[in-house]
Amino acid sequence: MKSDLENDLKKLFSRDQLLTSLEERLCYSYDATNRSFLPDAIVFPHSTEDVVKLMRYAYQHKIPVIPRGAGTGYTGGSLPVKGGIVVTFEQMTKVLHLDKEKKYAVVEPGLVTQQFADYVAKFGLFYPPDPASLKTSTLGGNVVECSGGLKGRKYGVTKNYVIGLEIVLSDGQIIRTGVLSARGRSAFGGNGQNDNSYDLEALLIGSEGTLGLLTKIAFRLLDKVKYEQTVLATFDKMEDAAFVVAAITASGIIPSVLEFIDGDTLTCVLEYINLDNIEKSEAVLLIEVDGNDKEEVRKEFEEVLKICKEKRAKNLQYAETKAEKDKLWTIRRSISASLLRIAPTKVNEDICVPASKLPLMVKNIQQLSQKHQVRINTFGHAGDGNLHVTFMCDFRNKEQMERVEAAVDELFDLTLKLGGTLSGEHGIGITKAKFLEDEVGKSGIELMRKIKSAFDPEHIINPGKMFS
Ligand SMILES: Cc1cc2nc3c(=O)[nH]c(=O)nc-3n(C[C@H](O)[C@H](O)[C@H](O)COP(=O)(O)OP(=O)(O)OC[C@H]3O[C@@H](n4cnc5c(N)ncnc54)[C@H](O)[C@@H]3O)c2cc1C
Known part of the structure; x- marks a missing residue:
């Protein structure tokens, strides 16, 4: 910890807003990638004003600032x-406003996703x-x-629900978009967009x-959905499950959940949690349909079951009660923890391909595993064509990590060839930065760099990310 920085930050923030010891900095040096870089200090803002204060200081002294959830x-x-200052939003967790009539909420960024979903559910x-x-x-x-x-x-992804942002720029200026802008508040009638300017919200x-x-x-x-039906289908062949995904997509039915889990991952889960009636198999689909029209939901569910049977589903487990549904969902929710028991390092890539290309992609992944002699566990939001391809390895084994790297390179290559994208949802960060140009092209990268410089001319906000 550089002592000038520590002294300066002590003048700006109270004792409970600042961490500087080596042990404390180590705690904020890593994320789920298992890589580690030591920050110089950690700041816990309580308000927008705190963030403005910090950014003015960092801008003046050209110190990197890294936001963290x-x-x-x-x-x-x-x-x-x-290096630089990690800004963690752990102490900005309030729901600031809930409008039940217009159905929107304003929150601070450190609020945990599940806590927010549970909070709004209490209001229907x-x-x-x-x-x-x-x-x-x-x-x-x-x-x-x-x-x-x-x-x-x-239901879409996070961007489909954002209707306003407040953001502090590198020099401490504040920008407000959508319903949080002065114009947006009065204009809000569902989407709150301001059509007269560039869509900064989409950029952010x-x-x-x-x-x-x-x-x-x-x-x-949205309003809470009234009816849902869930089934867990098991298959003897991975490709059969992938064909079901492609067939459901082609049928026009949009399930609220369509999750794919490969057989090896299922075995890991079943060895981790004890679930009666669920037998090991080569592939599993967790499928849910929902809606507010009971009859419509029933019809869609029957059609889904018909497709599963036609494509040789081995076993269908229905959830009639909430407890049964929770049991089926436990399988999906326990994947991460159960995989951590089999290898110390998980290299998790979240490629996305068109649903019609899933069967081919699944086959390609099996071949990659054999070719590079790496254990690969595959699961994910198959309804979106989004697969979490997880390479199980040990970061201390250099030779193995080289094989993993070669397999990942080949995976990305195959994904782009099938018209897919490198990241369905996990972003680019540092791990995929070197591949971004393959996806957006040279001119795309140059334009992104210019946008970055316009927002952050000194490149102090989260430097070293997205651009290789
Ligand atoms: C077990 C597991 C399952 C996962 N499943 C999914 C999944 O199903 N779908 C999915 O999309 N992702 C998934 N992820 C990835 C991850 O959870 C998401 O990317 C998540 O949105 C990261 O949130 P976080 O609060 O942990 O952010 P962090 O990891 O702390 O940060 C992520 C990025 O956000 C930036 N950031 C954080 N807060 C702010 C802020 N207030 N202002 C500006 N920048 C900020 C950081 O600088 C960083 O670039 C999973 C991860 C794990 C470990």
């Missing part, structure tokens, strides 16, 4: 790769984006990563904390 990011977005409202990390990840992290989730295919969503620090977010909300 819960550190669940899979691409290193919250890592202080060039529904916040759909549900990343699998929702019990830990924050809404601020969700917005700048544009997180998706299990309900993404039907998914910007991975490289353009500014979010301090308030307004989300639109």
Whole structure:
């Protein structure tokens, strides 16, 4: 810790807003990628004014500032790769406003996703984006990563619910968009957009904390859905499950959940939690349909079951009660924890391909595993074509990590060839930066650099991310 920086920050922030010891800095040096970079200090703002104060100081002294939510990011977005001050939003967790009539809420960015969804549910409202990390990840992290989730295919991802942002720029200026802008508040009637300017909100969503620090977010909300039906289908062949996904998509039915889990991952889960009646198999689909018209939901569910049977589903487990539904969902929710038991390092890539290309992609992944002799566990939001391809390895084994890297390179290559994208939801951060140009092209990267410089001329906000 550089002593000038420590002394300066002590003048700006109270004791409970600042951490500087080595042990404390170590705690904020990593995220879910398992990589580690030591920050020089950690600041806990309580308000927008605190963030403005910090940015004015950092801008004057050209010190890197790295926004951080819960550190669940899979691409290193919250890592202080060039040192500097980590700003963690753990103490900005309030719901500032809930409008039940107009169905929207304004929150601080450090609020945990599940806590927000539970809060609005008490008022009969529904916040759909549900990343699998929702019990830990924050809404601020969700917005700048544009997180998706299990309900993404039907209900969309985080960007579909943002209707206003407050953001502090690198020099301490504040920008407000949508319903949080002066014009937006009076104009709000559902989407709150300001059509007369560039759509800054769209630019900020998914910007991975490289353009500014979010301090308030307004989300639109839906009414709670009345009816849902859930089934877990098991298959003897991975490709059969992938064909069911493609067939459901082609049928026009949009399930609220369509999750794919490969057989090896299922085995890990079943060894981790004890579930009667669920037998090991080569692939599993967790499917849910929902809606407010009971008869419509029933018809869609029957059609889904018919497709599963036609495509050789081995076993169908229905959930009639909430307890049964929770049991089926436990399988999906236990994947991460159960995989951590089999290898110390998880390299988790979240590629996305058109649903019709899923069967081919699944086959390609099996071949990659054999070719590079790496254990690969695959699961994910198949309804979106979004697969979490997880390479199980040990970061201490250099030779193995080289094989993993070669397999990841090949995975991205295959994904782009199938018309897919490198990241369905985890973002680019540091781990995928070298591949971004393949997706957006040279001129795309140059334009992004110019946008970055316009927002952050000194490049102090989250430096070293997205651009290789
Ligand atoms: C077990 C597990 C399951 C997951 N499942 C999913 C999933 O289903 N879908 C999905 O999309 N992702 C998933 N993720 C990835 C991750 O949870 C998401 O990217 C999440 O949005 C990150 O939120 P966070 O609060 O942890 O942010 P962090 O990891 O702390 O930060 C992520 C990025 O946001 C920036 N940031 C954070 N707060 C702010 C702010 N207030 N202002 C500006 N920038 C900010 C950081 O600088 C960083 O670039 C999963 C991760 C894990 C570990």
